[in-house]
Amino acid sequence: MDYLAEVKQRAEGKDLSTLGGSVKFVVGDSIVMIDGPSGVISTDDSEATCTVTTDAETMQAIMDGSSSPQAAFMTGKLKVAGDMSMALKIQSVIS
DSSP states (O other): OOHHHHHHHHHTTOOGGGGOSEEEEEETTEEEEEETTTTEEEOOOSOOSEEEEEOHHHHHHHHTTSSOHHHHHHTTSEEEEEOHHHHHHHHHHHO
């Protein structure tokens, strides 16, 4: 799956500045950085306000709606480092 293209498509027309920071998704070898203040979505591997790490299978389940981010987090399949409130806000951007 091309996570960058998928996230860009889902974020189309949404105000990313409401995030108040940046969120980096690390899915296996793929990285997607959402920089709320600038509105840029890229594969930049720089520091982020919040980093969400998971595997491809879990990310696919979250993206297609067969699993929730909360369930993945509670079962240890999704890890969050940094500002946890950012992880909660990002759901509105990628859902």
